[in-house]
Amino acid sequence: MKKVFSRGVLAPWIATLILFAIWEASVWVFDVEEFILPSPTATFGALIEFWGPIWFNAFQTLFTTVTGFLIAIVFGFVLGVAVGASALLYQALYPLLIGFNSIPKVAVVPILVLWFGIGTVPAIITAFLISFFPIVVNVATGIATLEPELKEVLRSLGARRLDILRKVGIPRAMPYFFASLKIAITLAFVGSVIAETVAANSGIGHLMLQASSSFRVPLVFAGLLVIAFLGIMMYAIAAVIERRFTGWATRGAAGNEYATGG
Amino acid sequence: MSATINIEGASLSYGGEGGLLALADASLSVNRGEFVAVVGPSGCGKSSLLKLVSGLYPALKGSVKVNGEAVTGPLKIVGMAFQNPVMLPWRTTIENVLLPLEVVEPHRGQFRRRKKEYRGWAEALLETVGLAGFGDKNPWELSGGMQQRASLCRALIHKPDLLLLDEPFAALDAFTREELWDVMQALWQEHKFTVVLVTHDLREAVYLADQVHVVSNRPGRIIHTRHVTLARPRTLESTYEPDFVALVQELRNHISEARQAA
Numbered sequence: 211m212k213k214v215f216s217r218g219v220l221a222p223w224i225a226t227l228i229l230f231a232i233w234e235a236s237v238w239v240f241d242v243e244e245f246i247l248p249s250p251t252a253t254f255g256a257l258i259e260f261w262g263p264i265w266f267n268a269f270q271t272l273f274t275t276v277t278g279f280l281i282a283i284v285f286g287f288v289l290g291v292a293v294g295a296s297a298l299l300y301q302a303l304y305p306l307l308i309g310f311n312s313i314p315k316v317a318v319v320p321i322l323v324l325w326f327g328i329g330t331v332p333a334i335i336t337a338f339l340i341s342f343f344p345i346v347v348n349v350a351t352g353i354a355t356l357e358p359e360l361k362e363v364l365r366s367l368g369a370r371r372l373d374i375l376r377k378v379g380i381p382r383a384m385p386y387f388f389a390s391l392k393i394a395i396t397l398a399f400v401g402s403v404i405a406e407t408v409a410a411n412s413g414i415g416h417l418m419l420q421a422s423s424s425f426r427v428p429l430v431f432a433g434l435l436v437i438a439f440l441g442i443m444m445y446a447i448a449a450v451i452e453r454r455f456t457g458w459a460t461r462g463a464a465g466n467e468y469a470t471g472g
Numbered sequence: 473m474s475a476t477i478n479i480e481g482a483s484l485s486y487g488g489e490g491g492l493l494a495l496a497d498a499s500l501s502v503n504r505g506e507f508v509a510v511v512g513p514s515g516c517g518k519s520s521l522l523k524l525v526s527g528l529y530p531a532l533k534g535s536v537k538v539n540g541e542a543v544t545g546p547l548k549i550v551g552m553a554f555q556n557p558v559m560l561p562w563r564t565t566i567e568n569v570l571l572p573l574e575v576v577e578p579h580r581g582q583f584r585r586r587k588k589e590y591r592g593w594a595e596a597l598l599e600t601v602g603l604a605g606f607g608d609k610n611p612w613e614l615s616g617g618m619q620q621r622a623s624l625c626r627a628l629i630h631k632p633d634l635l636l637l638d639e640p641f642a643a644l645d646a647f648t649r650e651e652l653w654d655v656m657q658a659l660w661q662e663h664k665f666t667v668v669l670v671t672h673d674l675r676e677a678v679y680l681a682d683q684v685h686v687v688s689n690r691p692g693r694i695i696h697t698r699h700v701t702l703a704r705p706r707t708l709e710s711t712y713e714p715d716f717v718a719l720v721q722e723l724r725n726h727i728s729e730a731r732q733a734a
Contacts, residue, residue: 359558366526367630368546369575377574381562458562461612 248428253435256428263417268436271402271414274330275440278337279398286342286394287387290349294383295375300354311343316404323409333405333413340401341394348390352383385459388452395444399437474666475539475549475633477502477525482534483691484520494520496691497534502683507660507667509677509684510694511723513731517692518670522636525668526550538634547634548576551627551665555639557619559611565622566607569594572630579630590629597625600662601655617648621655628659635660637669641676650708653679657705674723678716679706686726696726 230250236242237249244252257264293300293307315336322332356379364374406415414433421429477500484495494517502508510518523529524536527546536543551572559568573579573590583590598607601621611619620640627635637656641649657680660667671677677684678700686696702715710716 357558359554359556360560362528362554363552363558363571363626364575366528366546366550366552366636367572367575368548373575377571378560381560384562456562458610458612461561461610 245425245427248431252428253431256426257432257435260429260432264414264432264436267412267414267417267433268440270330270412271333271399271406271437272440274333274402274406274413275337275395275398275444278334278339278402279341279395279444281334281338282342282345282394282398283391285338286345286390287349289342290346290383290387291353291375291380293346294350294353295371295379297354300350307343307346315340315401316408319405319408322405328409329411332409333402333415336405337398337401340404341398344390344393344397345387348386349383352386353379356382385452385456388448388456391448391452392445395448396441399441399444403437474505474664476504477634477666477668478535478537478540479521479524480535482524482531482536484517484524484529485532486529493691495524496693498687498693499534500685500694502666502668505664505666507669507680507682509669509671509681510687511671511674511677511684511727512687512692513689513727514672516687516690516730518672518687519638520692521687522552522638522668522670525634526552526636548630549633550636551630551632551634552636553620553623553627553638553640555642557611557616557623559619559622561610561612563611564608565603565611565614566591566594566598568611569597569607569622569625569629571626576630594625594629597628598622600659601625617644617652620644620648620652624652624655624659628663628665631663633665635665635667637667637671639671640669642671642673649673649676654705654708656680661705674720674727675711677723678702678719679711684723686723686730688730695730696723698723 234250237247248256289303293303318339319332319336322335326332326335353375360378360382361374364378369377402413403415406413407419410416414437418430418433421427421433479498479500481497481499482495483493483497485491485493498517498521500508500510500521510521512518520529524531525538525543527543527550530544538547538549559565560571563571570590574583579586579590595604595607598604598621601624603618603621603625606614606618606622611622614622620643624640627637641652644652653676660680667680669677669680674684681700684698684700685694686698687693688695698719700719702710702719
């Protein structure tokens with residue numbers, strides 16, 4: 211049992227190492243120039259060399275991403291509950307939401323810059339805009355697909371619509387909600403980095419843009435690695451919270467795994 | 473306390489006028505504290521009768537009265553149990569049992585204050601159905617029979633005057649089902665609420681009821697009523713005695729007629 215578990219923990223590290231090894235070997239075998247594709251060693255070299263500015267800009271990106279993401283959680287949850295609970299709102303708003311989500315967010319950034327100027331605010335808003343949609347859709351789905359029997363148990367007691375939403379609808383939608391957070395957090399990074407590359411004075415996206423314009427390609431790749439790392443960390447946090455709150459949805463299986471892990 | 477039911481010439485259709493007619497001109501009256509069973513071929517509208525009485529669906533024609541008053545919506549004096557136990561998986565068993573008290577007046581307003589007392593009620597009920605000590609388990613950790621017991625407790629926690637049972641034992645294995653007949657009989661003899669039990673199991677109907685109503689094929693109407701005067705408490709041994717067997721046989725013939733009439 212313990213052996214199986216430790217294998218599960220090691221697997222992602224080994225897969226990552228293999229990926230880096232293939233990358234390193236390919237660069238070496240095909241003799242690729244560093245300004246086309248730097249090797250992992252060159253990339254990590256840049257990561258160490260420019261540690262100061264990377265750390266500063268990574269913190270900025272993390273801040274804008276998490277802020278936008280938190281706004282998306284609140285807004286997405288409230289809108290999702292409303293859309294899921296009311297068939298009329300669902301029909302009224304769904305086409306609008308789909309249309310809105312189809313707009314490439316990179317096209318919105320210049321407008322945000324017009325309104326708010328260059329800097330942190332457009333990045334936060336872009337992160338928010340790109341990440342609230344999956345939350346709305348998931349929460350709405352969780353509530354709208356409520357089993358009629360669950361509803362009837364409460365209705366037969368004379369429960370009001372709000373009671374049914376509070377006691378059954380929202381709790382039942384929680385697994386959907388947490389699943390959507392895992393998607394939304396990675397999208398939020400995409401949003402803030404897009405905004406930073408277009409219009410910002412700081413952040414990983416800005417750093418990468420600067421680095422590529424001066425052909426410091428290893429530094430560009432170091433930026434990519436940092437974003438990927440931050441994304442994985444935030445995803446892991448979301449996953450832990452999910453297991454904590456919705457262990458019932460997996461009938462305790464995830465909880466057990468969690469327990470043996472500790 | 474217990475309730476009386478008077479249904480006169482009631483019709484019910486799903487999908488409004490011109491929809492599928494489930495009940496046509498059905499009449500039924502139930503005295504205070506009586507245990508009534510409704511049997512009939514499957515799909516004959518037995519469950520629709522319960523939906524009328526509970527106020528979940530309005531009658532198309534005719535009148536439905538509980539305690540002499542016309543039913544216009546869900547009644548808080550009603551407890552319901554279904555074929556599926558419909559436990560909320562994110563709540564423990566005892567929290568599931570307590571659910572009606574969080575919804576029904578006057579308990580909902582006092583729930584926080586009297587929570588300890590209410591938990592005492594729930595624990596006592598769980599004990600009478602043989603689930604002492606299982607309150608803190610998750611419902612999905614219980615067997616189907618245990619979940620159905622818990623669902624009976626939930627139907628009874630707010631001390632309803634009228635218990636509506638929609639084939640609650642149908643999905644259980646024969647031994648568990650017979651065990652639960654006794655549980656049901658004991659609960660009824662102790663509390664003397666009015667019960668309407670919908671079932672397709674004739675032995676179950678004869679075992680539990682004072683009166684058995686046979687419903688015709690869709691659209692359902694009551695074609696036969698049989699008083700059951702066997703002594704109480706009835707035991708499993710008594711189900712093999714000639715009186716009991718003859719009654720079941722007689723009802724069986726009525727059901728056959730009802731099926732052929734279609």
